[in-house]
Amino acid sequence: MLSDKLLTALNDQIIAEYHSAYIYLSMSSYLHSINLDGCAHWMRLQAQEELMHGMKIYDYVLERSGRVLLKEVEAPPTEWASTLEVFKAAHAHEQLMTKRVNDLANLAQAEKDNATNNLMQWFVTEQVEEEATVDDIVQKIKLLGGDGPGMFLLDRELKTRTITSQNSGSSDA
Numbered sequence: 001m002l003s004d005k006l007l008t009a010l011n012d013q014i015i016a017e018y019h020s021a022y023i024y025l026s027m028s029s030y031l032h033s034i035n036l037d038g039c040a041h042w043m044r045l046q047a048q049e050e051l052m053h054g055m056k057i058y059d060y061v062l063e064r065s066g067r068v069l070l071k072e073v074e075a076p077p078t079e080w081a082s083t084l085e086v087f088k089a090a091h092a093h094e095q096l097m098t099k100r101v102n103d104l105a106n107l108a109q110a111e112k113d114n115a116t117n118n119l120m121q122w123f124v125t126e127q128v129e130e131e132a133t134v135d136d137i138v139q140k141i142k143l144l145g146g147d148g149p150g151m152f153l154l155d156r157e158l159k160t161r162t163i164t165s166q167n168s169g170s171s172d173a
Contacts, residue, residue, distance in 0.1 A: 002061070002064045007066045011070075013100060014057050015070070017050050018050070018054050019073050021048075023089075025076070026077060028041075030078065030080060036151065039155050042161045060116075077089070082147050087134060091131065094134050108120050137154075140154055
């Protein structure tokens with residue numbers, strides 16, 4: 001059985017994962033509006049991945065006889081100054097999610113809940129990949145000099161992204 005502290009934190013994390021999906025869908029819509037369909041596709045798949053993360057925690061809470069309590073999901077931003085700013089915002093968001101995951105892992109350790117700690121270790125590993133992937137895209141956009149003609153090639157590359165495992169959240173950039 002989950003402690004009250006862990007149950008509350010896991011419920012909050014479910015909402016944070018859904019909020020992440022909203023953010024990435026909003027980014028996808030913005031990128032689509034400026035004709036960067038490959039970048040939009042990448043963000044849309046990122047949103048799907050975040051929904052899978054939320055469901056992974058949702059299912060875990062139910063398996064541990066906890067109750068999932070869904071709350072309102074905050075509206076995401078809708079405008080960015082450039083493609084670089086979109087991906088920089090995505091990177092900053094992943095850093096925030098890493099902090100949340102680490103805090104949850106630390107709480108699981110403090111509560112001596114090995115099962116929840118094991119779940120959170122999966123997310124810790126996932127966040128290393130998430131941050132690195134988005135940072136790689138940020139660095140490529142910087143090398144291209146922003147929203148110039150070189151974005152066409154990066155946009156085409158990002159359009160090839162697929163989600164490689166149904167529940168793992170792993171993906172190709």
